[in-house]
Amino acid sequence: MQRSALVYLCVLCMSAVKGCELLGKFDMPSLFKKGDIMIGGIFPVFNKDVSNIATFEGEPPAVICALYDLRAFRWTQVMIFAIEEINNDPGLLPNISLGYRILNSCSSPTNTLRAALTLPSRQDEKEKAYGCSPGISAVIAEAGSSQSLAVAGILGPFQVPVVSYFSTCACLSNRAKYPTFFRTIPSDYFQAKALAVLVKHFGWEWIGAIQSDNDYGRNGILAFTEEVKKFGICIAFVGTVLRTYPQEKILKVIEMIKESSVKVILAFSPEGDFSPLMKEVVKHNITGIQWLASEAWITAPQPSTPEMYQAFGGALGFVVQKMAIPNLKQFLTDINPYRDPSVPFVKEFWEIMVGCQPVSHGMGTGAEKATKICTGNETLIDHTQDVFFNVTQLRVSYNVYKAVYAIAHALHQLVFCQPAGEKNAKPLNFINQFGDNVFFDENGNPPASYDIINWQLKNGQVQHVTLGHFTSTKNGDYTLSIQEENIVWRTGKVPTSVCSNGCPVGTRKAQIKGKPTCCFDCIPCADGTIANLTECMPCPQEYWSSERKDVCILKNVEFLAYHEPMGIALTVVALLGASLSLLTMTIFIHYRETPVIKASNSELSCFLLFSLFLCFLCPLTFIGRPTVWTCMLRHTVFGVTFALCISCILGKTIVVVTAFKATHPSNTVAVKFGPTQQRIIVCSCTLIQIVICILWLKLSPPLPDRVFKYSNKKIVLECNTGSDVAFYVVLGYIGFLAVVCLVLAFLARKLPDNFNEAKFITFSMLIFCAVWITFIPAYVSSPGKFTVAVEIFAILSSAFGLLISIFAPKWPHCTHSPFIF
Numbered sequence: 001m002q003r004s005a006l007v008y009l010c011v012l013c014m015s016a017v018k019g020c021e022l023l024g025k026f027d028m029p030s031l032f033k034k035g036d037i038m039i040g041g042i043f044p045v046f047n048k049d050v051s052n053i054a055t056f057e058g059e060p061p062a063v064i065c066a067l068y069d070l071r072a073f074r075w076t077q078v079m080i081f082a083i084e085e086i087n088n089d090p091g092l093l094p095n096i097s098l099g100y101r102i103l104n105s106c107s108s109p110t111n112t113l114r115a116a117l118t119l120p121s122r123q124d125e126k127e128k129a130y131g132c133s134p135g136i137s138a139v140i141a142e143a144g145s146s147q148s149l150a151v152a153g154i155l156g157p158f159q160v161p162v163v164s165y166f167s168t169c170a171c172l173s174n175r176a177k178y179p180t181f182f183r184t185i186p187s188d189y190f191q192a193k194a195l196a197v198l199v200k201h202f203g204w205e206w207i208g209a210i211q212s213d214n215d216y217g218r219n220g221i222l223a224f225t226e227e228v229k230k231f232g233i234c235i236a237f238v239g240t241v242l243r244t245y246p247q248e249k250i251l252k253v254i255e256m257i258k259e260s261s262v263k264v265i266l267a268f269s270p271e272g273d274f275s276p277l278m279k280e281v282v283k284h285n286i287t288g289i290q291w292l293a294s295e296a297w298i299t300a301p302q303p304s305t306p307e308m309y310q311a312f313g314g315a316l317g318f319v320v321q322k323m324a325i326p327n328l329k330q331f332l333t334d335i336n337p338y339r340d341p342s343v344p345f346v347k348e349f350w351e352i353m354v355g356c357q358p359v360s361h362g363m364g365t366g367a368e369k370a371t372k373i374c375t376g377n378e379t380l381i382d383h384t385q386d387v388f389f390n391v392t393q394l395r396v397s398y399n400v401y402k403a404v405y406a407i408a409h410a411l412h413q414l415v416f417c418q419p420a421g422e423k424n425a426k427p428l429n430f431i432n433q434f435g436d437n438v439f440f441d442e443n444g445n446p447p448a449s450y451d452i453i454n455w456q457l458k459n460g461q462v463q464h465v466t467l468g469h470f471t472s473t474k475n476g477d478y479t480l481s482i483q484e485e486n487i488v489w490r491t492g493k494v495p496t497s498v499c500s501n502g503c504p505v506g507t508r509k510a511q512i513k514g515k516p517t518c519c520f521d522c523i524p525c526a527d528g529t530i531a532n533l534t535e536c537m538p539c540p541q542e543y544w545s546s547e548r549k550d551v552c553i554l555k556n557v558e559f560l561a562y563h564e565p566m567g568i569a570l571t572v573v574a575l576l577g578a579s580l581s582l583l584t585m586t587i588f589i590h591y592r593e594t595p596v597i598k599a600s601n602s603e604l605s606c607f608l609l610f611s612l613f614l615c616f617l618c619p620l621t622f623i624g625r626p627t628v629w630t631c632m633l634r635h636t637v638f639g640v641t642f643a644l645c646i647s648c649i650l651g652k653t654i655v656v657v658t659a660f661k662a663t664h665p666s667n668t669v670a671v672k673f674g675p676t677q678q679r680i681i682v683c684s685c686t687l688i689q690i691v692i693c694i695l696w697l698k699l700s701p702p703l704p705d706r707v708f709k710y711s712n713k714k715i716v717l718e719c720n721t722g723s724d725v726a727f728y729v730v731l732g733y734i735g736f737l738a739v740v741c742l743v744l745a746f747l748a749r750k751l752p753d754n755f756n757e758a759k760f761i762t763f764s765m766l767i768f769c770a771v772w773i774t775f776i777p778a779y780v781s782s783p784g785k786f787t788v789a790v791e792i793f794a795i796l797s798s799a800f801g802l803l804i805s806i807f808a809p810k811w812p813h814c815t816h817s818p819f820i821f
Contacts, residue, residue, distance in 0.1 A: 035099020145169030190448030196227035293317030506549030643689030764805030
């Protein structure tokens with residue numbers, strides 16, 4: 001930068017400093033007109049082309065500036081037209097004339113830098129004929145972003161404003177590096193956002209990208225990549241092209257396209273750089289690709305041919321909105337090479353447009369060319385149907401027009417210290433007679449508004465059909481409107497472009513190592529989880545996954561209910577046992593005077609039958625949905641009733657043993673163990689169990705609980721014992737009483753046959769102990785509601801064992817009883 005500044009200062013001072021000599025100058029023809037204030041212009045009237053001239057082996061082909069660009073030539077004419085229009089406007093820069101000096105950049109940063117250095121330097125011999133002209137006050141340049149970077153970099157330190165009409169690179173918005181750069185076209189930041197929104201709109205997740213090997217292409221694809229990442233869209237590949245690339249590099253990009261599975265490709269490149277690849281795509285018959293275009297080539301005339309339509313038909317892209325410039329067509333049709341034969345660029349225009357070479361004084365004969373010689377009577381009137389003269393749908397040309405007017409309004413503000421025609425207008429505002437407001441933001445950018453263009457073939461010609469609009473604001477908001485029903489797709493319908501198809505229901509995405517996030521495998525979710533795009537989410541504890549693994553459903557609630565077969569069977573058996581106990585007790589009370597009943601201790605027998613009645617009713621608290629009260633009752637009632645039952649049996653056993661173990665008639669042991677002592681035994685033994693149960697309920701009572709461990713698909717409702725120690729203490733105490741009864745009854749097993757009460761008690765205790773010994777492992781190993789069923793079965797089995805073993809043998813001896821079994 002310092003070297004460039006020194007060169008620039010040297011050029012400015014050469015004519016003023018004694019002793020400085022001009023060592024040389026760039027031979028750059030220019031469109032020139034003197035004015036009070038001069039505006040420079042740099043346009044790519046000619047483009048670089050690969051020469052067919054033979055070179056030495058191993059050397060790259062020569063690149064020459066030979067391709068004439070009609071569109072760029074029209075930009076130069078629009079600039080001249082705008083300046084002439086301003087000079088004729090008494091309300092804008094009155095009594096001040098604008099002049100211009102327009103140079104060719106050859107679409108090259110190097111040539112553009114030469115042009116930027118040439119603009120402020122001394123005039124050539126032809127320009128000197130108009131007298132000494134003032135220095136350049138502002139420059140309109142350039143079409144390419146790399147070229148504009150060169151101009152802004154060399155002129156920025158000298159505070160020379162540079163206004164671009166077609167450079168969109170977001171890098172030019174850096175006010176620290178390019179403080180005097182402005183443009184009348186939105187930054188690529190907005191175009192990248194628009195393209196990303198379009199890709200998201202059509203659901204494309206896997207796309208390719210082509211960039212030109214310059215600032216425009218690289219920065220454009222970089223901005224686009226950052227935008228699509230926000231939407232989860234992946235870039236499959238990035239190919240690089242340039243108009244001066246050898247064919248080998250272009251063919252590498254072709255192979256990249258062929259090998260990829262993408263169906264949508266974005267080309268962010270100027271038309272000249274993209275053209276070699278387009279020709280190869282057509283040559284290799286690569287079809288079925290939906291192309292997305294940047295504004296640099298979507299409406300360019302060079303690629304818009306029926307031949308290119310074979311592969312690129314249906315292309316979509318964004319361009320700045322079209323406008324019309326009144327009176328411009330008449331100005332363009334008035335171009336004539338004979339008016340001033342020395343004016344550059346016009347001769348080539350005439351050859352292309354009219355089809356003959358103009359020859360007059362000052363022009364070469366052109367003998368080296370095969371083009372026919374003009375007669376001098378040709379005009380452009382017969383060629384006004386050419387797209388060159390269509391001034392109703394101007395886009396980039398209109399940006400040139402706005403750039404001239406923006407400079408003119410700024411100069412007016414600077415010279416007259418007030419806006420042109422409006423006292424309160426902001427600096428650099430452009431308000432023309434067409435009602436279009438153009439302003440620059442703090443980064444030198446205008447507002448972003450685009451038309452959506454679709455390549456369509458009509459009447460054998462490629463048409464750029466507008467099918468929607470995109471508008472973005474500085475705060476990040478945007479609006480997208482598009483006529484999808486009118487889009488012509490290359491594949492006949494909206495294409496799909498994904499690396500991996502969406503995962504089916506019940507599976508999750510698993511990233512494939514080494515590939516973008518859009519490429520994935522689908523892994524089935526485990527039971528109890530549901531798919532949530534990239535992961536399997538576990539269901540809440542009360543829920544379980546559906547068969548499709550797409551939704552969590554409530555688990556089934558399981559408990560031993562009255563209405564199910566097992567509940568019905570156990571209820572019937574319990575009521576049967578209770579009925580038999582009650583019936584037997586009724587018989588015993590009714591026939592209490594019979595010898596058999598008197599001999600079996602009717603009072604203890606009735607207590608025992610009553611306790612068995614309660615034992616048979618106890619299982620009813622185990623059936624049904626567990627509640628706080630049923631959970632507290634089921635275990636405590638069970639413990640107390642069985643303690644009462646065994647206590648009664650213990651009392652009977654002690655009576656039998658003491659009665660028949662007395663060897664002397666004078667033995668008073670049996671007398672001492674009378675009814676009062678029997679009641680004390682029963683009550684004291686039962687009271688101990690009652691105290692244990694009270695402590696249990698006080699310290700850690702049983703509560704209803706939801707158990708998830710038995711099954712993944714159901715919730716088991718059961719009563720948590722609260723304290724396993726207390727539960728087993730209750731069982732242990734009952735077991736202790738049963739063992740004491742069994743031991744005492746065993747000691748009295750050899751009594752006379754007429755007194756076999758001890759045998760019945762022994763047998764009943766054996767059954768009782770066997771049932772409850774087998775209960776413990778069965779209780780521990782049984783899942784869910786079967787745990788409750790096992791406990792009920794143990795209660796009913798032991799109760800029936802006691803009822804049948806002790807009282808069934810007595811029923812036949814009740815001779816006065818009608819109930820004989």
